[in-house]
Every structure is written in C-alpha cells, then in structure tokens.
Amino acid sequence: MMLTTAKLQVRLETFEGPLDLLLQLIRAQKIDIYDIPIAQITDQYLAYLTAVEEMDLEIASEFLVMAATLLDIKARMLFPRIGDKGQAEDDAAGDPRQELSRRLAEYERYSEAGRLFRALALAGSQYGYRSGRPEAPPARFLAPGQNAALLALALRPFKSRLADSPPAELTPERPTILSQIKSWLRELRRRGGHGRFFEVIGQGRPRRYLIAAFLALLELVHQGRLTVVQSPRGDDILIAPGPGWRVRLRHKQGSVGQ
C-alpha cells in the first residue's frame, strides 16, 4: 500500500515535521498509534524522503533523525538485543515502538489543539478593541521647590551601594544582521514605522553593533520595507515605511515541513 509519488507531491510542503508526516501516514491507513506496523511505515517514510530528494528539495535534519529512529526500531523488532543473562532485553524494556507511540500520541494532541486555535483566533479576531499601546508616561521632572542638590542627596545611598557591589561580568553581545533586522522591525512597528537611526538604536552602542544595525537597515531598504533619508550635512538618518512595510517577514529556512 505505497503512497504514489503524485500524492506525495501534493502534500510535500504541508507537513509540520517528521511526527506530522508519520501521523498522516498512520491516519491514511487507519492504523492504531499503539500498534504501528513498523516495517511498512518505515518503508513509506523512506519513500517519502526519496521523493523529496528527487525533487531536489532539502530534507530537514529532523526528518533524517526520525528515519534513523524508525530503522533502529525496525532492527530491534527483528533482532531483540540479547542481554548478559541470555534473555531478550527488550522484553524487560517493553515494546521498542513504545516511545515513538507515546511521542506520536502527545504530538497529535497539540497538533489538534493547533487546528482548534485557528478557529479560536478567527472567532477572536471579530471583536474590535481599542488599539494603540498606551504612550510612555511623561518623564518626571523635578517638582517646583526641589533642586539638583536635593536630587544629589537622594542619589547618595545608591552611589555607596554601587561602590560595594562587585563588578558585573558582561558577556559580549554578538549581533547578527538577521537579529538586527528583527529588532528594527520590532522597534519601528512600535513607532508606527518612523524613527531616526540613533534615536532607535540608542547612543554609545559598540561599533560591531552599529555595523550590524546599519547593514540590517540597508537590507530592509533593499527589500522595500523601509526608506531612508539623510541630509547632506550628515544628520541622523530618517527612517520611514517603504512600499513593503506591511509584508510579513520571510523566514529563510526553506526546509521541508518548517
């Protein structure tokens, strides 16, 4: 009962992962999760991977790990391991399929919950709420009658505490362009798409950070999500939404089942 290649092609991109694929194979044949004909399912699973390979698509590593797991289970069912005392160890450890069945059953619950969530989200999206995150409260300035000397006095206990505390250990931040792209989008979304370079990323950031942030900004301009303007005097860069501002962020992992 092999699945035809044509049938596989249609569903190629729709699997969420190896567990999803296995579950679909099992469901298609109305097999009990707790009594999987492992040889048959392993063959079908490998046939699927071969079909994917033939289409020159990259196979996500998770799918290969599952293939190895299936082959391992198949082998253990054919040749139960013999322990020191001569009896089959798997008898004591139970059915080699047990762990896989447990994972499949657990995954199935969340996979169903995920589908239910789509319905809930759709129903929930029918309500209109007040939008806009509340604006940051205005900075508190010194109240009339207070002055800088009082402020310095108030700071004194903190200063002495600072002197006592051991120097903090800092781990160097290694910003990547991808992470900077995400943080640009996040920060700018909060500001309605507009901002100035240094106002968004803050003053006095390390050079490595500035370079990553700048390259990320260029990438976003290249993608059409943002436009930038800078006066010839070299003022701060003004950032505004580009034509592709609302387009969702593409994820670069093009592997199967993602």
Next chain:
Amino acid sequence: MSSDSSETDHLPDSMLASDLTLQAALEAVLFVSTEPVPARELARLLQVDPGRVPVLAMQLNHALAQGHHALEVAEVGGGYVLRTRPEFARFVDRRREPVPTAHLSGPALETLAVIAYRQPITRGEIEAIRGVSCESAINTLIEHHLIREAGRKQSLGRPILYETTTEFLVAFNLRSLEDLPPLGGETA
C-alpha cells in the same frame, strides 16, 4: 460577554441614580483603557466593593444592548474591556491594524498551542513535542506579542522559558488560561 440574556432581561426597571452613575463611570474607565482592566482595579477606581463589578458590567452591557450600541463589555484577558461586537467586524476591519492571529501559520499556531498548555516551557521542550525546530515560530509569536519570555529554567544552560501574554488571551477571547479548551487525548 457570553452571559445569556435570561439574566440581563430581569433587571429592575428603576435603578438607583448612583447605580447609573457607576455604570457610566465603568463605561468611562473602560473607554480610555487599551488593555483589560482587572475587576479589583475597577473596584478601586469606582470605589465600590469588588463583588459589584460583575453586576455593574452586566448592567452596562444590558444598557448598551438596549440602546443598540455597537459596543459590549466583555471579560477577557484577566479583566474587563469595552469592544465592538462581532457583527460590526466588517465595518471596523479596514480601520484597524490587521489582526495577526487570523493569519498565523500552522507551525506558529501549533507552537502557540504547546506553549499555552505547557507554560512556562523552554524551546527545547517545545521542539521535543513538535519534533522540529521552533525558532522561527517562537520569534513570530514574540513579534506578535502572543508569548513572552518568563525567566530561565534552573537546569543545564539555564534555557529561556516562554509563556503566553494577556494579548494572547484577548486575541483568543479567553478570560484566563482556565478557559482554554481541554486538550484531547486520554492523558489530558
């Protein structure tokens, strides 16, 4: 709010003036709030007993329905909100930000489900359940404010824990996590 009409239909015809004022005060507070206001907070603002808040909310809801208003009071995300009723979605949709949850991908929804039922949970634990890498799904959910970091697990590597947000409850029209539909399967 999903309160059935049999309760609201039997309100006394003549309510005390102070009741009407409190109802209006509740309306005012909810009108300016952009996120759910907990009952306790409402009680403090209106200077009433916390037990009266649900009653006032019900009365206000009744008045809004009687007056053919588009708004309703709802208990969602751990507090009360004033929101437009679903039948007006088609009028307001073009005026508001696109609702991100309506367009979440399968992997993102599945990841969100795992987090919702198992929070706080690490990425490794989510991936063990789903059998695939969940990094991009997690990033998408964080971007949409549906989940957030919830400290670190006290285990090897101190991995980041994730939990759902109030925005998640609001988007899914849930009063609290207890409102989540029961998870299927015999071990639920």
